[in-house]
Amino acid sequence: MPSPSNVIVRTVRLGSIQGFTILGLMVLGLMVLGLASPARADSYLNFVTALWPRAEKAGISRETFDAAFAGLGVDPKVVSLAGTQPEFNQTIRAYVDGRLSADRIAQGKAMAQRWKSWLDKAEERYGVDRYVILAIWSLESNYGASPGNSDTVRSLTTLACCTTKRPELFRDELIDALKILQEHDITPRGMTGSWAGALGQVQFMPSSFLKYAVDMDGDGKRDIWNEEPDVIGSIANYLKLHDWDAGKRWGYEVKLPAKFDFTAINAHDGGPAGAWAKLGVARVDGKPLPDGDKAWLFLPAGSKGPAFLTFQNYWAIKTYNISDSYTLSVGLLADRIRGIASLKGRWPTQETTLNRAQITAMQKKLKALGYPIETIDGKIGPAARAALRTWQAKAGLVADGYPTPAVLQKLSATP
Secondary structure (H helix, E strand, O other), rough: OOOOOOOOOOOOOOHHHHHHHHHHHHHHHHHHOOOOHHHHHHOOOHHHHHHHHHHOOOOOHHHHHHHHHOOOOOOOOHHHHHHOOOOOOOOOOHHHHHOOOOHHHHHHHHHHHHOOHHHHHOOOHHHOOHHHHHHHHHHHHHOOOOOOOEEHHHHHHHHHHHOOOHHHHHHHHHHHHHHHHHHOOOHHHHHHOOOOOOOOOOOOOOHHHHHOOOOOOOOOOOOOOOHHHHHHHEEEHHOOOOOOOOOOOEEEEEOOOOOOHHHHHHHHHOEEHHHHHHHHOEEEOOOOOOOOOEEEEEEEOOOHEEEEEEEEEHHHHOOOOOOHHHHHHHHHEEEEHHHOOOOOOOOOOOOOOOOOHHHHHHHHHHHHOOOOOOOOOOOOOOOHHHHHHHHHHHHOOOOOOOOOHHHHHHOOOOO
16 A cells, blocks of 8 residues: 555546546545545545646646656645644744854854855845845755755645635645746656745745746756755845845844834834934944935834834845744844844843734724724734824823733723
8 A cells, every 4th residue: 555645646637447546546545544535535636637727728738747746645744734723922032032043143154155156146146135145045944954845746736625725826836836847947756845835945935936036056947955056046036026225234223212202103114214313213333324215113022122223125035924023033143144243132021922813802902993904814014013003102101012911901991
């Protein structure tokens, strides 16, 4: 009997006797192994069969299509992971500290020397800071040591056919994965990554691969699995095409004056850095702020934690992963690899954070009170922070836009 990770599908042409025989064997094998129901195995084969006309229309050859699905079946690990919704309640401090370890910083410095010539070329060609490239590479796959080993075609097919979350999205990503195979950038079983379909050392989804991956070393393939120059170039190209501001920093740690007016944040976010300087915001290293550049004040732990003035490149990094914890970690890790000293500001010793359900409750309450909250999604974005700051000011609290259990409790009690 085939192993659970290699349920054999010899054909997707269900109109043939062979196809029905294979389907029967798949269903029986999965039932015996306790990995899938007959309906799930049936859904998998029916999905692959129905996918062929769409793939053919997208320019996929029959040879590529058959090779992509040969030997594959439902991935029970993907079904299990897709069916869970883990609750992340990690503070931003814990997240950042976990990614700024001494070993990670030392490794980044070593990689900066090892790949210096290619980082030189990437900076020259794309204008992107080498240290940010290294930091993203580190966070995404630990410089290729942890890229994920799930079969991408199998993962995406399982997500598209056998889970209920965004099946159309994963179907489209699967078609894009087939395009990558059609263009011979990688072999079918060499296309590996996360269980959710993110590819190689840079963790691009297939659609992002087609848009942003580059053949940096000129060997005719965009290989983000095995070729480090292509990894470096692809990250740089991605950031350039997401409005990276060449020659500029992502942000600076800053200090605020003793009686800083936090209500001014809503009016000044996105304004020139010089306007922040007039409010008393200053770099901790004493150097001047880039006067004309648009800047946003970021207080990841509220008024009691470190403060940052962020610029356009912070938002470019954030397109890679929408999380502020991730984006700040990239910026700070890049700084440490560059040689900039640790933070001057201190994180709160009793830092707390809201979970997603609590943030959702906060958003609903703010919206009920008439604040412009467009999306109730359990995530703290610029609109939610601005609304919270406005309410905090009216409630006589420090208007730092930082949601804590105490703030939520008082907000919830507001009539």
